Amino acid sequence: MRYVTVFILSMIFWLLITFSFTVSNIVAGAAAAALTSAIFGRYYFHNVGKFLQPKRWFWFLVYLVTFIRECIKANFDVAYRVLHPAMPIRPGIVKVKTTLRSDFARTLLANSITMTPGTITVDIIGDEMYIHWIFIRSEDPAVYSRMVTGRFEEYIKKFAE
Amino acid sequence: MTSFLNILLYIQIALCAACLYRIVRGPTIPDRMVGIDIFGILVVGICGIISVLTDKAFILDIGIAWVILSFIGTLTLAKYLSGKKLNE
Amino acid sequence: MAALILISVGVLFNLFGCLGLLRLPDMYNRLQAATKCVTLGCCSILLGVMFHYGLGSAGFRALVAIPVLFFTATVAAHALVRGAYHFGTKMDKRSVKDDYSEIVK
Numbered sequence: 416m417r418y419v420t421v422f423i424l425s426m427i428f429w430l431l432i433t434f435s436f437t438v439s440n441i442v443a444g445a446a447a448a449a450l451t452s453a454i455f456g457r458y459y460f461h462n463v464g465k466f467l468q469p470k471r472w473f474w475f476l477v478y479l480v481t482f483i484r485e486c487i488k489a490n491f492d493v494a495y496r497v498l499h500p501a502m503p504i505r506p507g508i509v510k511v512k513t514t515l516r517s518d519f520a521r522t523l524l525a526n527s528i529t530m531t532p533g534t535i536t537v538d539i540i541g542d543e544m545y546i547h548w549i550f551i552r553s554e555d556p557a558v559y560s561r562m563v564t565g566r567f568e569e570y571i572k573k574f575a576e
Numbered sequence: 577m578t579s580f581l582n583i584l585l586y587i588q589i590a591l592c593a594a595c596l597y598r599i600v601r602g603p604t605i606p607d608r609m610v611g612i613d614i615f616g617i618l619v620v621g622i623c624g625i626i627s628v629l630t631d632k633a634f635i636l637d638i639g640i641a642w643v644i645l646s647f648i649g650t651l652t653l654a655k656y657l658s659g660k661k662l663n664e
Numbered sequence: 665m666a667a668l669i670l671i672s673v674g675v676l677f678n679l680f681g682c683l684g685l686l687r688l689p690d691m692y693n694r695l696q697a698a699t700k701c702v703t704l705g706c707c708s709i710l711l712g713v714m715f716h717y718g719l720g721s722a723g724f725r726a727l728v729a730i731p732v733l734f735f736t737a738t739v740a741a742h743a744l745v746r747g748a749y750h751f752g753t754k755m756d757k758r759s760v761k762d763d764y765s766e767i768v769k
Contacts, residue, residue: 594685650743658750
């Protein structure tokens with residue numbers, strides 16, 4: 416089942432990139448997608464039935480909108496810090512606990528944290544994420560872990576767990 | 577329109593020169609590697625602007641291939657930094 | 665016209681990112697500023713390219729390049745900052761906190 420999903424996804428990717436629907440092109444794409452799914456299929460998720468639940472797609476869209484807004488905010492944040500003559504920075508590495516279980520959800524959370532204002536993920540060991548923060552606003556672990564992970568954690572929990 | 581795009585292209589190339597400055601002058605080795613990484617991403621923007629300027633779509637293919645190659649290169653550099661062999 | 669505006673905004677973001685690469689004091693801050701701004705700037709340029717071509721063969725090619733660029737850039741930054749910490753790069757003297765040092769020796 417996993418192999419079939421990887422095959423379909425890579426086939427869609429191929430058709431979007433080449434964008435021609437002749438027979439020879441589709442046969443070549445099918446061969447390449449079959450090779451890809453044979454090699455990389457075993458690294459994919461275990462239960463692919465989650466792809467078919469519309470609730471997860473809805474939460475994915477909510478997450479995407481929030482993510483794009485945070486991304487643009489991050490850019491103006493960086494622009495403010497760079498253009499300010501005194502450069503208001505107060506960097507440091509903080510430790511944040513995460514409640515997400517699956518590898519895919521954790522990767523997604525790390526990527527989201529990297530693109531949000533002022534933070535970048537350094538490492539994940541067990542349940543703890545180490546995050547480099549360009550301007551530490553608070554010393555209290557409970558406060559800053561809510562600031563860093565924000566609403567992403569609950570959204571990701573709803574569609575990727 | 578074309579002349580304005582040309583100006584944007586020149587600005588983008590000047591930004592690549594800023595990355596080169598960081599690569600040459602960077603006080604430590606990781607600084608140089610950051611320069612290499614950012615240089616790789618900037619080239620994709622150059623590919624997009626050239627593709628609009630000349631109206632040739634195949635340059636976008638070069639951009640996609642460049643993203644993936646630069647990603648693999650940066651991963652190799654990061655492996656080297658953390659002091660591991662490449663097959664670990 | 666929308667294409668031109670998006671491309672200009674992208675180049676402006678790239679400018680901020682490279683300014684951060686030149687001005688900020690240590691490697692972690694440089695990587696952070698540069699990777700955020702330059703990734704979003706190049707995504708904006710590719711979106712402008714998509715508007716220029718319309719939703720055809722070339723437009724979809726530019727659209728596919730955007731998620732590829734996002735994932736590769738963030739994962740590369742993540743690997744680079746971890747490698748640099750293990751390499752022993754010092755943090756800037758203005759740093760206030762370092763929880764990661766209890767893991768790495």
